[in-house]
Amino acid sequence: MKIGKKLMLMGLVAALVPAASVGVLSVVQAGAGMESLMNAELSARSLELARYVDTVLDEELKLIQLIAMNPDAREVARSNGDDTVAADRLESLLGEMNRTVGLGDSYDVILLADRTGTVLTASQDGYVGINIGDRDYFRAALGGEVNVGAPNLNRVTGEPFVPLAAPVRRADGTVIAVAAGIMNPTFLSVLVDTTRIGETGYSYVIDRTGLVIAHPVRDHVFQLNTATLAGMEDITRQMTAGGQGVEDYVFQGDQVKAGFAPVPLTRWSVGLRIPVSEFMGPIVAIRNTVMIMSVVFVGITLIAFVLFSRGITTPLTKGVVFAEAVARGDLTTSIDVYRKDELGTLADALREMIAQVSGVVAGVRGASDNVAAGSQQMSSTAEQMSQGATEQAAAAE
Known part of the structure; x- marks a missing residue:
């Protein structure tokens, strides 16, 4: 793998690992x-x-308890509904409470039932005479418990209701009846x-x-x-x-x-x-933002590493081309790298080297030329001497 690719790979890892780590950690913690x-x-x-x-239920229970403690409620329960005067007063009271007190408009009916569960009087028509003796709220109140009963269906209207009930007691504490508020659950x-x-x-x-x-x-x-x-x-x-x-x-x-x-x-x-x-x-938004920022960061880092790697590989490539030319014997080549760093120092040294080598080669060539000239002169002298000897021999004959 070339140095440039190695540098880019290192840059990718150097950018991606911290960006991914920080991003994942941020999203998880957030x-x-x-x-x-x-x-x-x-x-x-x-x-x-x-x-x-x-x-809210406790306040409504207090209102039902007030009805249970009303003297007219006790009188109606004691007379089993025969005291019509007390019954009329109680019915009027129940009707008024049904309209105005607490969550009055949320009540389907407020009623009074005897110990058998038979309704003696009620704030609405259609309830007197029906029996609620099997209802859990009635049995709990008959046992002396002020309670909110289980939701159920109204036997008169067929609609769901939530019951609130309280015992009606005699002066000696004996439970003689039950007061109940039948509320529409929409409240x-x-x-x-x-x-x-x-x-x-x-x-x-x-x-x-x-x-x-x-x-x-x-x-x-x-x-x-x-x-x-x-x-x-x-x-x-x-x-x-x-x-x-x-x-x-x-x-x-x-x-x-x-x-x-x-x-x-x-x-x-x-x-x-x-x-x-x-x-x-918001976490999804943070995650998306982190991902976008990570991509941008990695992209910028890669661009920076590409530029950085090119800043290294380009001078090195020029150095390789220069060395190969010198190896072929081309001492006229030059390296076009001028930097103020180690690569620039290397380029200066290579230029100095080629200059020194060129000088040596030039000196060798000069010496070689001188030797060649001396040789030629000596050859010419020898030739002249040989010719003179030949001429002398001919004269002697």
Whole structure:
């Protein structure tokens, strides 16, 4: 391999190795840093949203407890609905709360049921007389627990609902009835709609079975169960177990990262998710920039090495041509290299050498010419002497 090619190869390696190393290291570190920051943000914000949902539910439970502690509620429960005056007052109160208090407009109905689960009075028509004794929220409240029940379908409207219930007690603490608020779950979707991340990230809520009960896409509510979705098995298992953290999963073909946290009052879990392609977008931009800069750097370095190698190989080539000419006996040749470096010094030495050799050759030629002239003169003298001898011999005869 010629020196020029060796130099260019060395230049390519010298430029490519550090550029590639720095580029890869920068992208890897930036990616790790970005992912770490995103994990922290997803974890913190999902926990914040879970606490927010919990606080809202807690405030609504307090309102249901106020109804349960209302004297008219106790009187209606004690009389099993026969005290029509108290029943009318309570119905009026429930209707007013249904319209104005807390998330009142999100309630389908607020009702009072006796110990058997039969509804004694309600804020809306169509509920009095139905039985809710088999509902989990009713049984929990009958056992003395203020609770948020599992989402279910309303037997009157057929629509999904979220129940909140509290026990109605006598003065001695005995539970004699249950007050319940039946809420439309859209209030949850409205709550989670306010928490988004990035351009396409969003939050959602699932119940203890993995059923989606709040989602920006309303068609998913009470229709989608994450436990049955391929790619979401692991995160659903953690969420329904009350875990908190960050997990990667696949949803509808997209790689997603989500933070999740439990809602303490319930066995629900809040998820905050963002496509990996979105939060890694800046890293892709950095990678592309690094690649472009690396190509430019390598290109500039190669050009510099080409120019550098030519600066070395061109004088060397001229030196080779000069040496070959001298080897053929051409002492008139010259080397056209004038530089102020080692190659210039070499060229000066070669020129000095050819000058010295030319001088020696010229001296040899001069001496040779003198010898030839002396020889010729001696030959002429000998010839003259021979001729004289011949003439003398002839005269003697």
